[in-house]
Amino acid sequence: MTITTRVAGHRPQILVAIALGSIVLASCGGGNPVVQPNLDTPVSPNVQNTVPVTVGPNLAGFPNGIFTSVTVCDPEVYPVGQNPLGGPPLTQPCQTIDNILVDTGSVGLRLLESEAVDSLALPVVADSNNNTLYECVQFADMSYVWGTVARATIQMAGETASQVPVIYNPANPGQSNTEIANTGIPIQIIVSPVTTPTAVPADCLSSPATGGAPFAADSLQTLGANGILGVGSFLQDCGSACASTSPPNQYYYCPSNLCSVASVAQDVQLWNPVAAFTSDNNGLLLTLPLPASGASGPVTGSLIFGNGTQSDNALGQAEIFGIDAYGNFPEVTFSLTYPGSPPSLLVNYLSPQNGSYLDTGSPAFYFSDAQSLGIPECLNASGEPLRLYCPPYLTSGFAAQVFGTNKTQTNFAWNIDNGTSLLSSGNLVLTTLGGDSGIDASSDYVDLGLPFFLGNTVFVGFAGSAAYDPQGQLITYPNGYWAF
Amino acid sequence: MRNLWSASLIVLLWAAPGWAVLGEYESSINLDQQVLRVERRALARQGYKVHELSSPNGLVVREFVSPTGLVFGVAWRAPQMPNLQQLLGEHNMSELQQALAARMRCHSGAPLIVRTAKLVFVSGGHMRSFHGYAFVPSLVPANVKVEVMHDNHN
Numbered sequence: 001m002t003i004t005t006r007v008a009g010h011r012p013q014i015l016v017a018i019a020l021g022s023i024v025l026a027s028c029g030g031g032n033p034v035v036q037p038n039l040d041t042p043v044s045p046n047v048q049n050t051v052p053v054t055v056g057p058n059l060a061g062f063p064n065g066i067f068t069s070v071t072v073c074d075p076e077v078y079p080v081g082q083n084p085l086g087g088p089p090l091t092q093p094c095q096t097i098d099n100i101l102v103d104t105g106s107v108g109l110r111l112l113e114s115e116a117v118d119s120l121a122l123p124v125v126a127d128s129n130n131n132t133l134y135e136c137v138q139f140a141d142m143s144y145v146w147g148t149v150a151r152a153t154i155q156m157a158g159e160t161a162s163q164v165p166v167i168y169n170p171a172n173p174g175q176s177n178t179e180i181a182n183t184g185i186p187i188q189i190i191v192s193p194v195t196t197p198t199a200v201p202a203d204c205l206s207s208p209a210t211g212g213a214p215f216a217a218d219s220l221q222t223l224g225a226n227g228i229l230g231v232g233s234f235l236q237d238c239g240s241a242c243a244s245t246s247p248p249n250q251y252y253y254c255p256s257n258l259c260s261v262a263s264v265a266q267d268v269q270l271w272n273p274v275a276a277f278t279s280d281n282n283g284l285l286l287t288l289p290l291p292a293s294g295a296s297g298p299v300t301g302s303l304i305f306g307n308g309t310q311s312d313n314a315l316g317q318a319e320i321f322g323i324d325a326y327g328n329f330p331e332v333t334f335s336l337t338y339p340g341s342p343p344s345l346l347v348n349y350l351s352p353q354n355g356s357y358l359d360t361g362s363p364a365f366y367f368s369d370a371q372s373l374g375i376p377e378c379l380n381a382s383g384e385p386l387r388l389y390c391p392p393y394l395t396s397g398f399a400a401q402v403f404g405t406n407k408t409q410t411n412f413a414w415n416i417d418n419g420t421s422l423l424s425s426g427n428l429v430l431t432t433l434g435g436d437s438g439i440d441a442s443s444d445y446v447d448l449g450l451p452f453f454l455g456n457t458v459f460v461g462f463a464g465s466a467a468y469d470p471q472g473q474l475i476t477y478p479n480g481y482w483a484f
Numbered sequence: 485m486r487n488l489w490s491a492s493l494i495v496l497l498w499a500a501p502g503w504a505v506l507g508e509y510e511s512s513i514n515l516d517q518q519v520l521r522v523e524r525r526a527l528a529r530q531g532y533k534v535h536e537l538s539s540p541n542g543l544v545v546r547e548f549v550s551p552t553g554l555v556f557g558v559a560w561r562a563p564q565m566p567n568l569q570q571l572l573g574e575h576n577m578s579e580l581q582q583a584l585a586a587r588m589r590c591h592s593g594a595p596l597i598v599r600t601a602k603l604v605f606v607s608g609g610h611m612r613s614f615h616g617y618a619f620v621p622s623l624v625p626a627n628v629k630v631e632v633m634h635d636n637h638n
Contacts, residue, residue, distance in 0.1 A: 060590075062590075103593070105593065105610040105611060106610065106611040107611060107612075137564075137611070138564070138565035139565070139591060139593070139611075140565065140594075140595060140596060140607045140608050140609050140610070140614055140616070141591065141592050141593065141594055141595070141596045141607070142568075142584070142596055142607065143590070143591040143592075202569070203567045203569075203570075214568075217590070217591035221590060222590050222591060223590070223591050224590050224591055224592075230611070232610070232611065232612075234611075234612055237611060237612075238563070238564075238612075239563075239612070241541035241542060241563060242541075244540065244541060246539065246540050246541055247541065248539075248541045248542075248543065248562075248563065248564045249564065249567065250564055326612065326613040327610060327611075327612050327613050328613060351613075352561050352609075352613055352615060353561060353615060353634065354615075354634075355609060355613050355615065357610060357613075359593065359610055361593040361610075362593045362594060363592065363593060363594065364594065366594060366595055366608075384587075385597075385599075387594070387595070387596075387597045435594060435595075436595065436597055437595050437608060438595070438597070438606050438608065438634075439597060439599070439604065439606055440630070440631055440634075441631070442630075442631035442632075442633075442634040443606050443608075443616075443617065443631075443634040445608065447595065447608070447610075449593070
């Protein structure tokens with residue numbers, strides 16, 4: 001176990017290390033539970049920290065999806081307080097699930113229920129009356145996932161998440177690793193609202209299951225993947241709001257099949273699996289090559305765990321952009337400039353109303369809107385807009401100036417090609433796919449999706465992690481950072 | 485006890501007729517306030533009124549009321565997607581569902597924009613930071629720009 005003691009104005013001292021890298025803060029202010037597992041940039045032992053990721057052909061034919069495999073194991077479960085620290089060698093059954101979408105726009109591992117997942121018989125999270133914890137998550141596209149919260153040990157490369165990092169709770173300072181060692185981390189098993197015996201609550205399923213929307217993303221076809229590996233900058237998918245006395249509609253207990261919203265502690269919410277790894281848990285980096293023009297073959301890159309913890313994940317010359325409390329750049333200025341002219345469009349987007357962000361789970365560059373840009377919309381066969389851009393030819397001049405909370409800024413530009421031609425090409429790696437973010441400047445923003453990551457190396461630092469600035473000073477980012 | 489209370493609210497939500505807001509009279513906002521368990525304040529603007537409802541867990545809903553007393557638009561930002569059935573009402577929800585019926589139903593990770601003659605709906609953002617708005621074009625007062633519904637300071 002690693003223990004960090006903290007003295008105001010001094011760098012934390014790291015004492016003793018045996019195995020589990022969870023960091024216990026010996027003292028914290030405030031009355032609420034505080035999670036700060038990654039306040040330093042610890043150097044990990046030589047753990048294999050890289051898994052391959054691919055963009056291209058995939059089981060559901062999803063364009064610009066980035067996929068990897070995750071090994072999921074039944075955790076060792078012992079009576080409370082009897083878990084051996086560090087744990088015995090993992091001997092529990094495991095399954096490796098492929099075609100998992102790597103999503104920096106969400107948090108937590110969500111797996112479609114399958115024979116492989118069922119065979120593990122993962123223990124579920126339950127309350128003291130043995131009611132299973134369920135979760136409903138709705139996405140902006142009006143898809144939702146519904147299912148049980150189970151505990152699993154997650155393995156990727158040489159990394160293992162076998163428990164959530166200890167949450168220091170001033171009200172219960174005696175809580176220790178022994179109570180949670182090897183209990184696994186909470187993940188969601190996505191079930192179909194049609195087959196589950198538990199009625200999906202009305203505020204999750206706000207229309208009949210047969211209606212048009214919201215709709216359940218509960219199959220390979222509707223989810224586009226066998227699961228989602230949510231590795232955004234947050235440590236849990238909800239955080240303190242779901243642990244409050246007035247929780248939002250996200251976690252539920254369903255006694256007698258009647259679901260009611262539950263207040264659940266952060267240690268049983270879905271955790272960012274990488275933040276729960278024993279080592280290399282302060283962030284990750286994604287590096288993807290740019291496909292050759294017109295190439296349709298899969299693009300293979302690397303998902304590397306840890307930031308500045310090993311020789312292969314140093315931030316180097318990458319510039320760091322602190323993320324705000326909403327998970328966005330605090331400010332982004334979008335511009336459209338045709339060659340030889342001053343910008344014909346210049347719009348400033350502020351978070352959260354027009355919050356702009358990086359998201360591997362978005363398949364395109366989403367920015368501005370067709371009317372503001374004067375670019376045609378792609379239409380489907382019945383003439384309805386697909387909300388993708390269909391310029392007649394490859395068009396350049398789109399640029400963003402992004403700002404971090406630490407006052408850093410940079411500019412970059414991208415090109416957009418005809419969406420209909422791109423999608424009908426059969427190619428599933430589309431570097432120039434773009435679409436509307438809103439309908440006018442007041443509702444627009446910039447969602448830099450998967451195409452931004454092609455030909456790029458992008459770091460995601462998790463909430464509470466620290467990194468050295470160009471002056472060699474260690475800066476802590478309470479909401480995490482992006483660096484590229 | 486808490487859970488029982490929440491359960492009864494959910495039952496109320498499911499069963500209560502006429503808790504629609506968008507396109508309804510201003511008084512329907514009261515029910516919103518009850519169901520969403522939120523703080524509320526009203527702001528007078530040039531040619532319209534705004535009711536801002538905010539909950540301790542980060543949900544902010546703004547409802548725009550025309551001089552005739554009808555809610556012509558709703559805007560939201562929240563860590564979780566809000567209950568759209570609640571905000572849009574049954575009628576607009578079914579309009580939205582009809583418009584979406586022809587589309588491919590899969591998780592896309594993309595913003596959602598729907599424009600019909602009767603409803604405009606925009607939804608975007610990511611987990612822990614969603615935002616969007618919806619309005620009924622025919623109810624927007626002639627002298628009010630739709631942009632005000634998504635501006636920062638309205």
